[in-house]
Every structure is written in C-alpha cells, then in structure tokens.
Amino acid sequence: MKKIAVVAANGRVAKKVIAEALNRGDEVVAFGRHAENDTAAQNYIRKDILDLTREDLAGFDAVVDAFGAWAPEALPGHSITLKHLCDVLSGTEVRLVVVGGAGSLYLDKEHKTQLVDSPDFPDAFKPLALAQGKALEELRERTDVRWTFISPAADFQADGARTGKYILAGEELTVNPKGESIISYADYAIALVDEIEKGNHIQQRISVVRG
Structure with missing residues (x-):
C-alpha cells in the first residue's frame, strides 16, 4: 500500500487517479x-496548490501533480505551480509524479521536432502544449526532486473506456499496433498508479498509449 497525495484533485484526470x-x-x-x-x-x-507546505506533503510516498489550466492568463501556472511543488519536495524521498501533456513528445529519434511543431497540431491546443512543454524543460533542471513526468497519447479521451491495457513508452510519440496514439483518462490513471507502485522512472519523462 502506498500513501499518495493528489494535488489539484478536483480535475477530471485527478479524480480518475x-x-x-x-x-x-x-x-x-x-x-x-x-x-x-x-x-x-x-x-x-x-x-x-501554492499554499502547500513541506509539512503538508511530508510522509507521502508520492505526490501527484494534476494541475491543469487552459485560459491564456492561467497558462503560466503550469510552471509556477510545478516549481512550487519542486521547492517543497526538494531533497526529500517523496516522489513527484506529474500529469503532463502530449505536445512535447518527440517525432524523431534526434529529439529535434515535437508533436506541437507538426503542421496538423490543432492551433487551439498550442498555447497549452507550449506551457506544459516549458514546465517540463524547467523540471528537467531539477536534480533535487524525485520527479516523473507522464505524457498521455495524442488523443487523450476523458470519457474513453477503461481497458486495463497500455503500452509504456518514452520521449517519442508512440502508436499501438493499430497505428493509434490514443488513451483514455481511466487507462492513463492505471499507468500512473502503476508507476507509483512499481515503476522507478526517476527524473524521466515517460509516455503511455492504449495497448
């Protein structure tokens, strides 16, 4: 049994987790x-989230950061809140597991082109993808925190079925045997809790797609 704190718990992904x-x-x-x-x-x-203290999050095996903001004026919050959580957890053994986005996944092995850079990426989602990507780049600089950033597949379905099957991948956009980059919130939650219970991708970004 793990002791888990879920931050920004009122969101849809957080509730599934x-x-x-x-x-x-x-x-x-x-x-x-x-x-x-x-x-x-x-x-x-x-x-x-910005009022959370070291004492609030002490004693947990993992803290899940499920913060999400879509309004233009709120997008900097991705970086601001993640930095705050990192500062609070700095130097502790508590894992920080971040609900990330797909836009920062790479389309090439050289890691030069991200999904957000592709011509078919929806303009409406670009500001969010860029904000989450910036937060990830800042997170990569934190060697004092036991973080894991989990990106979903490109098609992240709020009401998709819980199949119980997923493929664990890395920095690059991955498709399943059907050629799909898709996952439901429910299956994403399975992968995230599996990572807390059994995974050890410390200071790594991983990704998941429906199996």
Whole structure:
C-alpha cells in the first residue's frame, strides 16, 4: 500500500487517479480548491496548490501533480505551480509524479521536432502544449526532486473506456499496433498508479498509449 497525495484533485484526470488508487487499497489524501469534496477520497483538504507546505506533503510516498489550466492568463501556472511543488519536495524521498501533456513528445529519434511543431497540431491546443512543454524543460533542471513526468497519447479521451491495457513508452510519440496514439483518462490513471507502485522512472519523462 502506498500513501499518495493528489494535488489539484478536483480535475477530471485527478479524480480518475484517486479512484484507481483507492480501488487498489492505497491511502489517498486529496488537496483541492473547491469547498466541496467532489472526489472519491474520504480525506480531502481544501488548499490552493501554492499554499502547500513541506509539512503538508511530508510522509507521502508520492505526490501527484494534476494541475491543469487552459485560459491564456492561467497558462503560466503550469510552471509556477510545478516549481512550487519542486521547492517543497526538494531533497526529500517523496516522489513527484506529474500529469503532463502530449505536445512535447518527440517525432524523431534526434529529439529535434515535437508533436506541437507538426503542421496538423490543432492551433487551439498550442498555447497549452507550449506551457506544459516549458514546465517540463524547467523540471528537467531539477536534480533535487524525485520527479516523473507522464505524457498521455495524442488523443487523450476523458470519457474513453477503461481497458486495463497500455503500452509504456518514452520521449517519442508512440502508436499501438493499430497505428493509434490514443488513451483514455481511466487507462492513463492505471499507468500512473502503476508507476507509483512499481515503476522507478526517476527524473524521466515517460509516455503511455492504449495497448
């Protein structure tokens, strides 16, 4: 059993992660901004991510950073909140597992071209992809934190089925045997909790696609 803190717990990915971890018998504490607890966690603490302290996150095996912002004025929050969590966890054994984006996945083995650079990448999602990519690049500089950044497949489906099957990949955009780059929030949550329970991709970015 792992003791897991989920930060920005009111988001849709966070709720899937919480439910998955609880179903496995892990202990989960949810931290969110909403007054009401709309997660499956029985232990819910109302607290903004930037107000979290070292004491709040002490004693956990892992902290899941599920922060997400889409409004243009809020996009810098990806870097700001991630830096805060890194500073709080600096020098500790607590893992920081970050819910990342697909836009920063590479399309070539030389790691020169990212998905966000491709001509077919939707313009509407570019600001978000660039903000998440910037946060990842800043995270790569942190050698004082036991972080793991998990990118989903290109087609990240909120209401997709929980198949229980996924392929674990690395820095490059990967497709399944059907040629798809797709994964549901539910299967992504399985992969994320698996990483906390069994994985050891410390200071690495990994990615997942439906198997």
